[in-house]
Amino acid sequence: METLLFYLFATLSVAFGLMMIMARQAIYSAVCLIGVMFCLAGLFALLSAHLIAALQILVYAGAVMVLFVFVIMLLNLREKAGLRSVGDMATQLFFVVVLGVLFVPLIASYDAPSATKLAEGFGSTAGVGTLLYTDYILPFEIVSVLLLAALVGAVALAKTRMR
């Protein structure tokens, strides 16, 4: 069952990912990316990261992608979202294939630890929350400042009229 779900989500996420970078229009790319996010949320749930799976859908598919779709609609591009010229693209795709051929087997052959018995409440909201508010309280506060800075920065950037 788990293996079946893994291969379902894995195939779907790779297919959506490929469709995302090949779609002619940005809005189709956005929809495909939302598909990837949902598949990854399923994989996170398979790895018993239940809180992160929920956050993946709420934050990524819910908030970040809505922002992307808003901007795509706001820009209302008439020109096609083009690819680079054929010569450029051939060189780049060559490097990507080389990277893929070298990188993927390297990662896949890594001698990873095998599954152990998970602690009680692994990946639950209470477990992650406790960790977040004890061991990682300083990074947590810094992230909140970062989000505030990004908020102010985004408003300032989108509002000003530069020349």
Added chain:
Amino acid sequence: MESALAANQFLALSAILFVIGVAGVLTRRNVIVVMMSIELMLNAGNLVFITFSHYLNDMSGHVFVFMVMAVAAAEAAVGLAIALAMFKNRETVDVDEVNLMKG
């Protein structure tokens, strides 16, 4: 939950998704699609964090993914604001045409 799956399967999937993201950044010219490819790469990284978190039985990886999500949201907000400003001033979102900083 005892998993019948090996960590390497998740790692391989994550590597494939990351390479797809790299391909997107390199081949596309629309700045919004480039940023979406970056989001894909960040998600591939998140999958590695969650995988090792599960197989090492250590929840620190979950906290780290939480931080990555917050940073990605901040990056998307600022990046899209820059894309908007770029479109307002130059009437384009083509990353090849914006070469103000080119030496």
